[in-house]
Amino acid sequence: MQVRPNKTIVEGKVCAIQPEKSGHGVEVQLEVSRNVSPKAEDDFLRPAKGDVLRLFASGAEDLTLGAHVRVHARLLAGPFGERNVLERVDPMT
Numbered sequence: 001m002q003v004r005p006n007k008t009i010v011e012g013k014v015c016a017i018q019p020e021k022s023g024h025g026v027e028v029q030l031e032v033s034r035n036v037s038p039k040a041e042d043d044f045l046r047p048a049k050g051d052v053l054r055l056f057a058s059g060a061e062d063l064t065l066g067a068h069v070r071v072h073a074r075l076l077a078g079p080f081g082e083r084n085v086l087e088r089v090d091p092m093t
Contacts, residue, residue, distance in 0.1 A: 006044040008073045009037045010053060011092060017060045026060045028086055029053070030071060044075040045084060055086040068092040 016029035030053045037043035047053045055073050063069070072088040 006042050006074055007037065007039075008035070008043045008045040008047070008075075009070065010035050010047055010073070011068070011070045012053070014063050014065055014067045014069060015052065017063055017065065020056065025056055025058045028055045028057050028060065028063060030055065030069070033068075036070070045073060053084065055084045057086040062089045062091075 010030065010032050011034045012030045012032040014028060015031045016027075018027045018029075019025075020027055032047045032049055032051045032053055034049060035043070035047055040046075045053065053071075053073070055071070057063075069092055070090040071086055073084055073086050076083050076085050
């Protein structure tokens, strides 16, 4: 199964960073304060204000607990399931 190109952009606060059980990457939990995705039809995750978005990240070097960030994420899917993936993090100033 292939998912068509999609993009979710949200602003929020990093509330948890936990190592993945597989030993590769981390799960980032982001409390959403605002969804700023450019096109609703391309936003497959559709988080709303107050939701906690769980995202896989290969690393968390740019993240700290409590940080306010803008996150670019996607839903990736294949024959073994699907995963919400963090692609880019920009600090909010």
